[in-house]
Amino acid sequence: MRVRECRTTMNASLTTVAAVDGRTELMRYIAERLLTRGLQITDDMIHVDHVGYNHQTDWDEYRIMVDRFGVFGFADGPFPDGPTDILPSRCWPAEQIFAADIETAFDVPCRSDSH
Numbered sequence: 001m002r003v004r005e006c007r008t009t010m011n012a013s014l015t016t017v018a019a020v021d022g023r024t025e026l027m028r029y030i031a032e033r034l035l036t037r038g039l040q041i042t043d044d045m046i047h048v049d050h051v052g053y054n055h056q057t058d059w060d061e062y063r064i065m066v067d068r069f070g071v072f073g074f075a076d077g078p079f080p081d082g083p084t085d086i087l088p089s090r091c092w093p094a095e096q097i098f099a100a101d102i103e104t105a106f107d108v109p110c111r112s113d114s115h
Contacts, residue, residue, distance in 0.1 A: 003029065003064070005073040010056055013073070020075075030064070030072055039069060050077070 003026065005016040020026045023043075031041040045067040051074065054061045059076035066072045 001075050003073055003075045006071050041066060
């Protein structure tokens with residue numbers, strides 16, 4: 001699957017597209033990227049929910065959220081469906097995702113029709 005990080009513009013986000021194969025590799029990729037920000041990531045901190053089709057990327061997108069960080073980015077679907085590759089989905093209300101106690105590196109929404 002392809003993964004792109006959340007950035008302030010779509011063009012900036014598309015410069016981060018990477019290919020990952022399965023949940024283990026996705027977790028390693030996210031942990032590697034967020035370690036530079038001082039965050040230690042474990043598998044159970046990663047949550048995914050289905051967003052839908054994005055005409056800008058031509059992807060059936062899934063939002064990737066990380067506890068204590070917020071929205072990490074987006075991936076194209078479908079996600080692997082084997083027992084060790086199923087990604088837990090947690091749909092939080094927006095006020096919980098971006099609560100004051102959540103650390104995030106972004107001050108603007110990741111997904112916008114204006115980008």
